[in-house]
Amino acid sequence: MTFAPIDHARRVEMLQARLREGLGNGCDALLFTDLADVRWLTGFTGSHGWAAVRADSLVLGTDGRYGERALAETAGTGAVVHAETTRAALHDRLVACLTPSTGVGLDPAGTSHAEWRRLSGDLPLEPMDSLVRTQRSTKDDAEIQRMQAAAAAADAALAEVEPLLFATIDEPVTETDIRNELEYRMRRHGADDRSYETIVASGPDHGARPHHDAARRTILEGDTVIIDVGALVDGYHSDMTRSYVIGEPTQQQREVYALVEAAQRRGIEALRPGVAARTVDAACRDLFVGAGYGDWYVHGTGHGVGLEIHEPPFHSRVSDETVPEGSVVTVEPGLYRVGFGGVRIEDLLVVTSHGAHPLTHTPPRPFPV
Amino acid sequence: MTFAPIDHARRVEMLQARLREGLGNGCDALLFTDLADVRWLTGFTGSHGWAAVRADSLVLGTDGRYGERALAETAGTGAVVHAETTRAALHDRLVACLTPSTGVGLDPAGTSHAEWRRLSGDLPLEPMDSLVRTQRSTKDDAEIQRMQAAAAAADAALAEVEPLLFATIDEPVTETDIRNELEYRMRRHGADDRSYETIVASGPDHGARPHHDAARRTILEGDTVIIDVGALVDGYHSDMTRSYVIGEPTQQQREVYALVEAAQRRGIEALRPGVAARTVDAACRDLFVGAGYGDWYVHGTGHGVGLEIHEPPFHSRVSDETVPEGSVVTVEPGLYRVGFGGVRIEDLLVVTSHGAHPLTHTPPRPFPV
Numbered sequence: 001m002t003f004a005p006i007d008h009a010r011r012v013e014m015l016q017a018r019l020r021e022g023l024g025n026g027c028d029a030l031l032f033t034d035l036a037d038v039r040w041l042t043g044f045t046g047s048h049g050w051a052a053v054r055a056d057s058l059v060l061g062t063d064g065r066y067g068e069r070a071l072a073e074t075a076g077t078g079a080v081v082h083a084e085t086t087r088a089a090l091h092d093r094l095v096a097c098l099t100p101s102t103g104v105g106l107d108p109a110g111t112s113h114a115e116w117r118r119l120s121g122d123l124p125l126e127p128m129d130s131l132v133r134t135q136r137s138t139k140d141d142a143e144i145q146r147m148q149a150a151a152a153a154a155d156a157a158l159a160e161v162e163p164l165l166f167a168t169i170d171e172p173v174t175e176t177d178i179r180n181e182l183e184y185r186m187r188r189h190g191a192d193d194r195s196y197e198t199i200v201a202s203g204p205d206h207g208a209r210p211h212h213d214a215a216r217r218t219i220l221e222g223d224t225v226i227i228d229v230g231a232l233v234d235g236y237h238s239d240m241t242r243s244y245v246i247g248e249p250t251q252q253q254r255e256v257y258a259l260v261e262a263a264q265r266r267g268i269e270a271l272r273p274g275v276a277a278r279t280v281d282a283a284c285r286d287l288f289v290g291a292g293y294g295d296w297y298v299h300g301t302g303h304g305v306g307l308e309i310h311e312p313p314f315h316s317r318v319s320d321e322t323v324p325e326g327s328v329v330t331v332e333p334g335l336y337r338v339g340f341g342g343v344r345i346e347d348l349l350v351v352t353s354h355g356a357h358p359l360t361h362t363p364p365r366p367f368p369v
Numbered sequence: 370m371t372f373a374p375i376d377h378a379r380r381v382e383m384l385q386a387r388l389r390e391g392l393g394n395g396c397d398a399l400l401f402t403d404l405a406d407v408r409w410l411t412g413f414t415g416s417h418g419w420a421a422v423r424a425d426s427l428v429l430g431t432d433g434r435y436g437e438r439a440l441a442e443t444a445g446t447g448a449v450v451h452a453e454t455t456r457a458a459l460h461d462r463l464v465a466c467l468t469p470s471t472g473v474g475l476d477p478a479g480t481s482h483a484e485w486r487r488l489s490g491d492l493p494l495e496p497m498d499s500l501v502r503t504q505r506s507t508k509d510d511a512e513i514q515r516m517q518a519a520a521a522a523a524d525a526a527l528a529e530v531e532p533l534l535f536a537t538i539d540e541p542v543t544e545t546d547i548r549n550e551l552e553y554r555m556r557r558h559g560a561d562d563r564s565y566e567t568i569v570a571s572g573p574d575h576g577a578r579p580h581h582d583a584a585r586r587t588i589l590e591g592d593t594v595i596i597d598v599g600a601l602v603d604g605y606h607s608d609m610t611r612s613y614v615i616g617e618p619t620q621q622q623r624e625v626y627a628l629v630e631a632a633q634r635r636g637i638e639a640l641r642p643g644v645a646a647r648t649v650d651a652a653c654r655d656l657f658v659g660a661g662y663g664d665w666y667v668h669g670t671g672h673g674v675g676l677e678i679h680e681p682p683f684h685s686r687v688s689d690e691t692v693p694e695g696s697v698v699t700v701e702p703g704l705y706r707v708g709f710g711g712v713r714i715e716d717l718l719v720v721t722s723h724g725a726h727p728l729t730h731t732p733p734r735p736f737p738v
Contacts, residue, residue: 065667067667085667088687108486112482113481176556176561187549193566197562211416211435298452318456
């Protein structure tokens with residue numbers, strides 16, 4: 001697949017324009033150590049590096065493994081690349097790049113306390129939420145194109161694997177069988193990789209653990225099965241969950257499934273630009289509480305997705321975030337109970353002024369037909 | 370596969386015994402937030418949680434997704450489990466567990482600066498290297514058994530995939546084809562998962578990037594190819610690299626390969642209990658420098674492996690660590706140059722008083738026979 005290029009040069013220019021206007025906290029420089037921030041800003045995809053930004057310069061620091069890659073990936077952004085072979089040399093390089101400075105903005109949530117202490121001996125650090133992390137929530141078309149391809153790869157793989165799941169009564173499959181097939185097939189459908197470890201959680205015990213890793217358990221008649229699967233395409237993630245009942249569903253299985261489906265619909269309807277993330281959570285949660293299932297709901301209702309599988313906004317009860325236009329988020333209510341198992345339904349959606357547009361297209365097929 | 374159980378109760382007892390003896394820095398409690406530390410100590414495998422240890426108690430805190438799992442996994446350690454549904458409630462629970470305290474030891478390298486600031490408002494934090502992380506370097510038999518199985522799964526997968534690689538002149542394969550087959554086959558050979566994203570780096574450009582992710586590049590006659598692949602078994606990693614030349618090797622390809630092979634042999638010979646990690650690095654590096662290839666060697670010589678793919682000791686030029694008896698480490702020298710490509714050879718080894726015992730058993734087969 002060929003995708004529209006991502007315009008990193010424009011991102012760097014916008015950030016530098018903000019630095020020229022003044023940040024209001026005395027900072028004339030910004031340091032980014034979070035790798036998703038560094039990638040979003042510069043295009044660098046290595047597993048170790050930082051970006052230092054001033055009004056008129058961008059420096060990317062990394063280690064000897066990534067020198068070639070960094071040069072190739074950041075071409076066009078005006079970045080000066082320094083690949084140093086020791087941590088001490090890389091530290092010295094960073095200090096040299098940012099000296100003198102009136103203040104260096106750095107996100108304390110993305111930096112270890114040890115690193116903060118080391119840097120603050122040599123640089124005038126200012127704790128500051130990452131401007132890039134905030135900006136990352138709003139996706140541009142080139143990013144949505146990649147996430148669309150990622151979601152499509154997961155859809156295609158799941159469509160191929162569902163028949164194996166429903167056939168388990170006759171030809172037994174295990175949780176790990178299903179997981180292995182999904183991850184293999186996503187790549188055949190264009191994914192660079194899975195987005196995260198695929199979850200296949202079946203039966204009254206595993207199904208009751210919302211984030212159970214796949215195990216060598218054979219999936220049996222009567223089980224609930226939760227499959228949570230996503231793909232990675234050019235650094236961008238997708239995220240989807242579908243739930244199933246093997247064989248003829250019981251009354252309670254039907255009831256719980258219908259409740260989760262209704263809650264998810266309400267959560268999606270609540271999604272609009274500027275809505276409080278906690279409102280999206282409440283849309284699902286209130287329905288469960290009203291139906292007497294409040295204590296079966298043990299997690300939040302969703303999260304942003306992009307270069308990270310979990311990023312702001314987080315739809316939780318206690319969130320004070322809002323959902324920006326152009327963000328890509330999940331809505332994923334679920335109900336779990338030991339002895340019963342679990343049901344979760346999750347779609348990935350783009351938040352637009354015309355409503356939430358799904359990137360997930362797998363139709364819910366909980367029961368065999 | 371069934372493995373010997375890991376005795377978490379004994380680990381907790383040993384740590385509590387050290388607390389009873391006194392740590393010498395006024396701490397009467399230890400907090401672990403690094404997930405590998407938490408797992409090593411308690412058995413808990415979730416993706417969010419902490420362990421708080423006092424001389425007579427162990428508390429595991431996590432969120433609502435992992436309550437059931439935490440109870441099951443920590444049974445036998447005497448852990449009290451608290452699964453809280455909000456971050457604020459989990460913070461309050463932690464503070465309550467550790468109040469009053471004369472001092473709470475916490476590793477500043479494994480905690481974000483933001484988290485440190487939040488906790489230090491309510492607890493008497495003391496920066497302290499993690500006692501668990503130090504202890505983790507020394508593997509017990511149950512751990513080595515798992516790493517042996519992980520290494521064997523990677524060996525078996527690579528043996529199956531090498532013929533595809535050598536056949537690429539007649540039946541072209543891409544880097545991602547090779548990667549996909551390796552990851553799929555490791556699982557068929559008993560791995561729970563890959564240990565890390567498999568690296569397949571071929572040709573004069575990709576091969577020159579030591580940590581190049583696999584791309585859709587077709588592997589061609591004349592290429593050098595680096596394959597860096599490991600498996601995950603019950604939480605434990607393996608790590609191996611083999612390098613190849615497609616078709617008849619050139620004089621320089623033979624020379625570079627022989628040099629890396631000789632360097633790796635020297636590195637392995639240097640491995641013994643108590644040796645300085647930098648001595649292992651020097652054993653390889655000095656040979657390269659002497660042969661005029663010093664600037665082709667752009668990374669360190671190896672690292673410990675266990676519940677993390679990279680953990681202490683790190684064999685680098687500037688390391689001040691030693692290599693303990695019973696540690697499991699890599700030795701992985703390599704040479705890289707744009708236009709040439711690259712060669713790296715990496716084995717996983719247990720350090721014993723009788724020398725280094727390999728867990729990797731794939732024979733080097735760089736050229737087709």
